[in-house]
Amino acid sequence: MTTVLVLVGSLRAGSTNRQIAETAVAHAPEGVELSIYEGLADLPFYNEDVDVEGSVPQAALDFRAAITAADAILVVTPEHNGTVPAVLKNAIDWASRPYGASPLTGKPLVVAGSAFGQYGGVWAQDDARKALGIAGANVLTEVTFSIPGSVVRFADVHPKDDAEVVEKIQVVLGGLVAAVEAA
Structure with missing residues:
Protein backbone atom coordinates (compact mmCIF):
# COMPACT_ATOMS: atom_id res chain seq x y z
CA MET A 1 0.00 0.00 0.00
CA THR A 2 1.36 3.42 -1.02
CA THR A 3 0.23 6.23 1.29
CA VAL A 4 -0.11 9.77 -0.01
CA LEU A 5 -0.66 12.74 2.28
CA VAL A 6 -2.65 15.50 0.59
CA LEU A 7 -2.06 19.12 1.61
CA VAL A 8 -4.66 21.63 0.46
CA GLY A 9 -3.52 25.25 0.21
CA SER A 10 -6.99 26.62 0.86
CA LEU A 11 -8.81 26.58 4.18
CA ARG A 12 -12.23 27.20 2.62
CA ALA A 13 -14.40 24.09 2.96
CA GLY A 14 -15.94 24.46 -0.49
CA SER A 15 -12.82 25.53 -2.36
CA THR A 16 -12.21 24.11 -5.80
CA ASN A 17 -8.80 22.88 -4.70
CA ARG A 18 -10.36 21.09 -1.74
CA GLN A 19 -12.79 19.48 -4.21
CA ILE A 20 -9.87 18.45 -6.44
CA ALA A 21 -8.16 16.88 -3.41
CA GLU A 22 -11.38 15.02 -2.56
CA THR A 23 -11.57 13.88 -6.18
CA ALA A 24 -8.04 12.50 -5.88
CA VAL A 25 -9.03 10.56 -2.77
CA ALA A 26 -12.10 9.17 -4.56
CA HIS A 27 -10.10 8.15 -7.65
CA ALA A 28 -7.05 6.66 -5.96
CA PRO A 29 -5.89 3.59 -7.84
CA GLU A 30 -5.90 0.21 -6.16
CA GLY A 31 -3.04 -0.05 -3.70
CA VAL A 32 -2.90 3.70 -3.07
CA GLU A 33 -4.40 5.38 -0.02
CA LEU A 34 -4.76 9.16 0.08
CA SER A 35 -5.63 11.19 3.15
CA ILE A 36 -6.24 14.92 3.27
CA TYR A 37 -4.38 16.56 6.14
CA GLU A 38 -6.94 18.54 8.14
CA GLY A 39 -4.62 20.41 10.52
CA LEU A 40 -3.00 23.17 8.45
CA ALA A 41 -5.24 25.82 10.05
CA ASP A 42 -4.00 24.72 13.47
CA LEU A 43 -0.34 25.41 12.75
CA PRO A 44 0.81 28.64 14.41
CA PHE A 45 2.96 30.96 12.34
CA TYR A 46 6.41 29.47 12.16
CA ASN A 47 8.67 30.86 14.88
CA GLU A 48 12.12 29.44 15.47
CA ASP A 49 11.90 30.53 19.12
CA VAL A 50 9.23 27.88 19.78
CA ASP A 51 10.68 25.29 17.41
CA VAL A 52 13.00 23.87 20.05
CA GLU A 53 12.78 20.54 21.83
CA GLY A 54 10.16 20.71 24.55
CA SER A 55 8.43 23.79 23.10
CA VAL A 56 7.29 22.64 19.64
CA PRO A 57 3.52 23.11 19.37
CA GLN A 58 1.57 19.85 19.24
CA ALA A 59 0.03 20.87 15.89
CA ALA A 60 3.52 21.07 14.37
CA LEU A 61 4.56 17.73 15.88
CA ASP A 62 1.40 16.10 14.48
CA PHE A 63 2.01 17.65 11.06
CA ARG A 64 5.61 16.48 10.90
CA ALA A 65 4.55 12.99 12.02
CA ALA A 66 1.93 12.83 9.25
CA ILE A 67 4.54 13.75 6.65
CA THR A 68 6.98 11.20 8.05
CA ALA A 69 4.35 8.45 7.93
CA ALA A 70 3.41 9.12 4.29
CA ASP A 71 5.20 7.59 1.31
CA ALA A 72 4.51 10.64 -0.86
CA ILE A 73 2.89 14.08 -0.75
CA LEU A 74 0.33 15.69 -3.06
CA VAL A 75 -0.04 19.45 -2.68
CA VAL A 76 -3.20 20.95 -4.19
CA THR A 77 -3.16 24.71 -4.08
CA PRO A 78 -4.84 27.84 -5.38
CA GLU A 79 -2.95 31.01 -6.09
CA HIS A 80 -3.26 34.03 -3.78
CA ASN A 81 -2.06 37.31 -5.24
CA GLY A 82 0.20 35.53 -7.69
CA THR A 83 1.90 33.19 -5.22
CA VAL A 84 1.55 30.51 -2.56
CA PRO A 85 -1.28 30.96 -0.03
CA ALA A 86 0.03 31.90 3.43
CA VAL A 87 -1.33 28.72 5.06
CA LEU A 88 0.67 26.56 2.64
CA LYS A 89 3.86 28.59 2.98
CA ASN A 90 3.59 28.35 6.77
CA ALA A 91 3.14 24.58 6.49
CA ILE A 92 6.23 24.36 4.28
CA ASP A 93 8.20 26.31 6.88
CA TRP A 94 7.16 23.90 9.67
CA ALA A 95 7.84 20.87 7.44
CA SER A 96 11.30 22.12 6.48
CA ARG A 97 12.54 21.77 10.05
CA PRO A 98 14.37 20.66 12.03
CA TYR A 99 17.23 21.82 9.84
CA GLY A 100 18.99 18.84 8.32
CA ALA A 101 16.26 16.42 9.42
CA SER A 102 13.12 17.62 7.62
CA PRO A 103 10.44 14.95 7.26
CA LEU A 104 10.19 16.08 3.63
CA THR A 105 13.74 14.99 2.81
CA GLY A 106 13.65 12.76 -0.26
CA LYS A 107 9.85 12.40 -0.12
CA PRO A 108 8.25 12.23 -3.61
CA LEU A 109 5.97 15.24 -3.99
CA VAL A 110 3.74 16.74 -6.67
CA VAL A 111 2.24 20.24 -6.66
CA ALA A 112 -1.03 20.68 -8.54
CA GLY A 113 -4.14 22.81 -8.42
CA SER A 114 -6.51 25.26 -9.96
CA ALA A 115 -7.05 29.00 -9.89
CA PHE A 116 -9.40 31.54 -11.38
CA GLY A 117 -6.79 33.09 -13.68
CA GLN A 118 -5.87 32.04 -17.18
CA TYR A 119 -2.79 30.13 -16.05
CA GLY A 120 -4.45 27.95 -13.43
CA GLY A 121 -2.22 28.91 -10.54
CA VAL A 122 1.13 28.02 -12.11
CA TRP A 123 2.90 30.88 -10.32
CA ALA A 124 1.82 29.53 -6.93
CA GLN A 125 2.69 26.01 -8.02
CA ASP A 126 6.15 27.08 -9.20
CA ASP A 127 6.79 28.95 -5.94
CA ALA A 128 5.60 25.95 -3.91
CA ARG A 129 7.84 23.59 -5.91
CA LYS A 130 10.80 25.89 -5.30
CA ALA A 131 10.22 26.14 -1.54
CA LEU A 132 9.46 22.43 -1.16
CA VAL A 166 -9.94 12.82 -13.21
CA GLU A 167 -7.47 11.93 -15.98
CA LYS A 168 -4.89 14.44 -14.72
CA ILE A 169 -5.28 13.16 -11.16
CA GLN A 170 -4.63 9.62 -12.33
CA VAL A 171 -1.46 10.75 -14.11
CA VAL A 172 -0.29 12.61 -10.99
CA LEU A 173 -0.95 9.62 -8.73
CA GLY A 174 0.77 7.30 -11.20
CA GLY A 175 3.83 9.57 -11.11
CA LEU A 176 3.88 9.56 -7.31
CA VAL A 177 3.56 5.77 -7.14
CA ALA A 178 6.36 5.32 -9.70
CA ALA A 179 8.62 7.64 -7.69
CA VAL A 180 7.89 5.75 -4.46
CA GLU A 181 8.63 2.42 -6.16
CA ALA A 182 11.85 3.79 -7.67
CA ALA A 183 13.12 5.01 -4.30
Whole structure:
Protein backbone atom coordinates (compact mmCIF):
# COMPACT_ATOMS: atom_id res chain seq x y z
CA MET A 1 0.00 0.00 0.00
CA THR A 2 1.36 3.42 -1.02
CA THR A 3 0.23 6.23 1.29
CA VAL A 4 -0.11 9.77 -0.01
CA LEU A 5 -0.66 12.74 2.28
CA VAL A 6 -2.65 15.50 0.59
CA LEU A 7 -2.06 19.12 1.61
CA VAL A 8 -4.66 21.63 0.46
CA GLY A 9 -3.52 25.25 0.21
CA SER A 10 -6.99 26.62 0.86
CA LEU A 11 -8.81 26.58 4.18
CA ARG A 12 -12.23 27.20 2.62
CA ALA A 13 -14.40 24.09 2.96
CA GLY A 14 -15.94 24.46 -0.49
CA SER A 15 -12.82 25.53 -2.36
CA THR A 16 -12.21 24.11 -5.80
CA ASN A 17 -8.80 22.88 -4.70
CA ARG A 18 -10.36 21.09 -1.74
CA GLN A 19 -12.79 19.48 -4.21
CA ILE A 20 -9.87 18.45 -6.44
CA ALA A 21 -8.16 16.88 -3.41
CA GLU A 22 -11.38 15.02 -2.56
CA THR A 23 -11.57 13.88 -6.18
CA ALA A 24 -8.04 12.50 -5.88
CA VAL A 25 -9.03 10.56 -2.77
CA ALA A 26 -12.10 9.17 -4.56
CA HIS A 27 -10.10 8.15 -7.65
CA ALA A 28 -7.05 6.66 -5.96
CA PRO A 29 -5.89 3.59 -7.84
CA GLU A 30 -5.90 0.21 -6.16
CA GLY A 31 -3.04 -0.05 -3.70
CA VAL A 32 -2.90 3.70 -3.07
CA GLU A 33 -4.40 5.38 -0.02
CA LEU A 34 -4.76 9.16 0.08
CA SER A 35 -5.63 11.19 3.15
CA ILE A 36 -6.24 14.92 3.27
CA TYR A 37 -4.38 16.56 6.14
CA GLU A 38 -6.94 18.54 8.14
CA GLY A 39 -4.62 20.41 10.52
CA LEU A 40 -3.00 23.17 8.45
CA ALA A 41 -5.24 25.82 10.05
CA ASP A 42 -4.00 24.72 13.47
CA LEU A 43 -0.34 25.41 12.75
CA PRO A 44 0.81 28.64 14.41
CA PHE A 45 2.96 30.96 12.34
CA TYR A 46 6.41 29.47 12.16
CA ASN A 47 8.67 30.86 14.88
CA GLU A 48 12.12 29.44 15.47
CA ASP A 49 11.90 30.53 19.12
CA VAL A 50 9.23 27.88 19.78
CA ASP A 51 10.68 25.29 17.41
CA VAL A 52 13.00 23.87 20.05
CA GLU A 53 12.78 20.54 21.83
CA GLY A 54 10.16 20.71 24.55
CA SER A 55 8.43 23.79 23.10
CA VAL A 56 7.29 22.64 19.64
CA PRO A 57 3.52 23.11 19.37
CA GLN A 58 1.57 19.85 19.24
CA ALA A 59 0.03 20.87 15.89
CA ALA A 60 3.52 21.07 14.37
CA LEU A 61 4.56 17.73 15.88
CA ASP A 62 1.40 16.10 14.48
CA PHE A 63 2.01 17.65 11.06
CA ARG A 64 5.61 16.48 10.90
CA ALA A 65 4.55 12.99 12.02
CA ALA A 66 1.93 12.83 9.25
CA ILE A 67 4.54 13.75 6.65
CA THR A 68 6.98 11.20 8.05
CA ALA A 69 4.35 8.45 7.93
CA ALA A 70 3.41 9.12 4.29
CA ASP A 71 5.20 7.59 1.31
CA ALA A 72 4.51 10.64 -0.86
CA ILE A 73 2.89 14.08 -0.75
CA LEU A 74 0.33 15.69 -3.06
CA VAL A 75 -0.04 19.45 -2.68
CA VAL A 76 -3.20 20.95 -4.19
CA THR A 77 -3.16 24.71 -4.08
CA PRO A 78 -4.84 27.84 -5.38
CA GLU A 79 -2.95 31.01 -6.09
CA HIS A 80 -3.26 34.03 -3.78
CA ASN A 81 -2.06 37.31 -5.24
CA GLY A 82 0.20 35.53 -7.69
CA THR A 83 1.90 33.19 -5.22
CA VAL A 84 1.55 30.51 -2.56
CA PRO A 85 -1.28 30.96 -0.03
CA ALA A 86 0.03 31.90 3.43
CA VAL A 87 -1.33 28.72 5.06
CA LEU A 88 0.67 26.56 2.64
CA LYS A 89 3.86 28.59 2.98
CA ASN A 90 3.59 28.35 6.77
CA ALA A 91 3.14 24.58 6.49
CA ILE A 92 6.23 24.36 4.28
CA ASP A 93 8.20 26.31 6.88
CA TRP A 94 7.16 23.90 9.67
CA ALA A 95 7.84 20.87 7.44
CA SER A 96 11.30 22.12 6.48
CA ARG A 97 12.54 21.77 10.05
CA PRO A 98 14.37 20.66 12.03
CA TYR A 99 17.23 21.82 9.84
CA GLY A 100 18.99 18.84 8.32
CA ALA A 101 16.26 16.42 9.42
CA SER A 102 13.12 17.62 7.62
CA PRO A 103 10.44 14.95 7.26
CA LEU A 104 10.19 16.08 3.63
CA THR A 105 13.74 14.99 2.81
CA GLY A 106 13.65 12.76 -0.26
CA LYS A 107 9.85 12.40 -0.12
CA PRO A 108 8.25 12.23 -3.61
CA LEU A 109 5.97 15.24 -3.99
CA VAL A 110 3.74 16.74 -6.67
CA VAL A 111 2.24 20.24 -6.66
CA ALA A 112 -1.03 20.68 -8.54
CA GLY A 113 -4.14 22.81 -8.42
CA SER A 114 -6.51 25.26 -9.96
CA ALA A 115 -7.05 29.00 -9.89
CA PHE A 116 -9.40 31.54 -11.38
CA GLY A 117 -6.79 33.09 -13.68
CA GLN A 118 -5.87 32.04 -17.18
CA TYR A 119 -2.79 30.13 -16.05
CA GLY A 120 -4.45 27.95 -13.43
CA GLY A 121 -2.22 28.91 -10.54
CA VAL A 122 1.13 28.02 -12.11
CA TRP A 123 2.90 30.88 -10.32
CA ALA A 124 1.82 29.53 -6.93
CA GLN A 125 2.69 26.01 -8.02
CA ASP A 126 6.15 27.08 -9.20
CA ASP A 127 6.79 28.95 -5.94
CA ALA A 128 5.60 25.95 -3.91
CA ARG A 129 7.84 23.59 -5.91
CA LYS A 130 10.80 25.89 -5.30
CA ALA A 131 10.22 26.14 -1.54
CA LEU A 132 9.46 22.43 -1.16
CA GLY A 133 12.57 21.48 -3.14
CA ILE A 134 14.71 23.72 -0.95
CA ALA A 135 13.07 22.05 2.06
CA GLY A 136 14.35 18.71 0.76
CA ALA A 137 11.39 17.11 -0.99
CA ASN A 138 11.86 15.10 -4.18
CA VAL A 139 9.65 17.42 -6.25
CA LEU A 140 8.44 15.72 -9.40
CA THR A 141 8.64 18.63 -11.82
CA GLU A 142 7.69 16.48 -14.81
CA VAL A 143 4.28 15.73 -13.28
CA THR A 144 2.14 18.87 -13.38
CA PHE A 145 -1.54 19.69 -13.17
CA SER A 146 -3.06 23.14 -13.45
CA ILE A 147 -6.63 23.99 -14.34
CA PRO A 148 -7.33 27.62 -15.28
CA GLY A 149 -10.64 29.45 -14.92
CA SER A 150 -11.77 27.47 -11.89
CA VAL A 151 -14.64 29.74 -10.86
CA VAL A 152 -16.29 29.51 -14.26
CA ARG A 153 -15.26 25.96 -15.10
CA PHE A 154 -16.54 24.48 -11.85
CA ALA A 155 -19.56 26.75 -11.35
CA ASP A 156 -21.94 23.95 -12.34
CA VAL A 157 -19.63 20.92 -12.44
CA HIS A 158 -17.80 19.36 -9.52
CA PRO A 159 -14.19 18.43 -10.38
CA LYS A 160 -15.04 14.75 -9.73
CA ASP A 161 -17.39 14.94 -12.73
CA ASP A 162 -14.83 16.55 -15.02
CA ALA A 163 -13.11 13.88 -17.14
CA GLU A 164 -9.99 16.01 -17.69
CA VAL A 165 -9.52 16.53 -13.94
CA VAL A 166 -9.94 12.82 -13.21
CA GLU A 167 -7.47 11.93 -15.98
CA LYS A 168 -4.89 14.44 -14.72
CA ILE A 169 -5.28 13.16 -11.16
CA GLN A 170 -4.63 9.62 -12.33
CA VAL A 171 -1.46 10.75 -14.11
CA VAL A 172 -0.29 12.61 -10.99
CA LEU A 173 -0.95 9.62 -8.73
CA GLY A 174 0.77 7.30 -11.20
CA GLY A 175 3.83 9.57 -11.11
CA LEU A 176 3.88 9.56 -7.31
CA VAL A 177 3.56 5.77 -7.14
CA ALA A 178 6.36 5.32 -9.70
CA ALA A 179 8.62 7.64 -7.69
CA VAL A 180 7.89 5.75 -4.46
CA GLU A 181 8.63 2.42 -6.16
CA ALA A 182 11.85 3.79 -7.67
CA ALA A 183 13.12 5.01 -4.30
